[in-house]
Amino acid sequence: MADLSFSVGASSRCDVVRRGRSIAEEHLRVSVISEKQLLVEDLETEHGSYRNGRRFAKATIEPRDMLRLGRQELPGRFLFDEIAKLKNEGQADFTQYYQSLQPAFDQYKDQRNQVETKIKRKAMLPRVIITLSAMLIGITIAIISENNTARIIAMTAGTSVAVIAGFVSPSRSDEKKAALDKLRSEHQRKLSCPKCQTTLVDREWSYWYKTGTCPNARCTVIFRDVTNSYIE
Numbered sequence: 552m553a554d555l556s557f558s559v560g561a562s563s564r565c566d567v568v569r570r571g572r573s574i575a576e577e578h579l580r581v582s583v584i585s586e587k588q589l590l591v592e593d594l595e596t597e598h599g600s601y602r603n604g605r606r607f608a609k610a611t612i613e614p615r616d617m618l619r620l621g622r623q624e625l626p627g628r629f630l631f632d633e634i635a636k637l638k639n640e641g642q643a644d645f646t647q648y649y650q651s652l653q654p655a656f657d658q659y660k661d662q663r664n665q666v667e668t669k670i671k672r673k674a675m676l677p678r679v680i681i682t683l684s685a686m687l688i689g690i691t692i693a694i695i696s697e698n699n700t701a702r703i704i705a706m707t708a709g710t711s712v713a714v715i716a717g718f719v720s721p722s723r724s725d726e727k728k729a730a731l732d733k734l735r736s737e738h739q740r741k742l743s744c745p746k747c748q749t750t751l752v753d754r755e756w757s758y759w760y761k762t763g764t765c766p767n768a769r770c771t772v773i774f775r776d777v778t779n780s781y782i783e
């Protein structure tokens with residue numbers, strides 16, 4: 552938050568506009584130190600800036616302090632409120648950005664599904680081959696052999712091998728994990744918070760949309776204006 556700074560003055564170019572004959576076009580520069588402290592700098596104005604009655608060039612103010620620009624009194628609280636409003640306006644920009652991320656989230660989901668399907672097919676193939684071969688051999692022996700006992704043994708053996716094949720075919724879970732990890736690392740930077748870069752890759756687009764915020768509790772980003780959600 553330390554890099555946030557705002558201008559206060561009579562000019563409409565200022566972030567916070569205050570008009571008055573003793574207020575300069577650009578009167579104050581305000582930097583956010585913390586939620587309860589602002590650094591204020593007087594921009595060498597004719598009528599000056601005062602904190603609790605004392606003129607300052609540079610001062611730290613808290614919400615309960617009394618600020619005066621020229622002859623105009625302003626509770627310190629006023630600046631905190633104005634800055635909170637400005638920050639909310641800045642945050643709102645990310646709702647559009649978040650909408651634009653949706654195709655990338657969808658693409659990542661599709662690619663994950665493709666990996667799942669591909670690995671499933673790969674795992675199935677040896678099972679199918681073993682089963683079919685065992686059945687074929689069993690049937691062939693059963694047809695060409697002349698006595699019934701041999702037939703029964705061949706059929707039974709063939710069926711058993713087919714059933715066992717179903718259980719012993721190799722698992723592909725390592726291969727699947729590696730493929731999914733690779734996909735994740737390809738997407739984690741793109742699918743991240745635009746402000747603090749915390750990755751959003753482990754949940755779907757709709758999850759963060761519902762939450763409305765980034766997983767980093769200290770980040771002020773919003774992905775959806777939850778206060779206006781009743782409009783939708």
Ligand SMILES: [Zn+2]
Binds near residue numbers: 744747770772
């Ligand atoms: Zn964030």
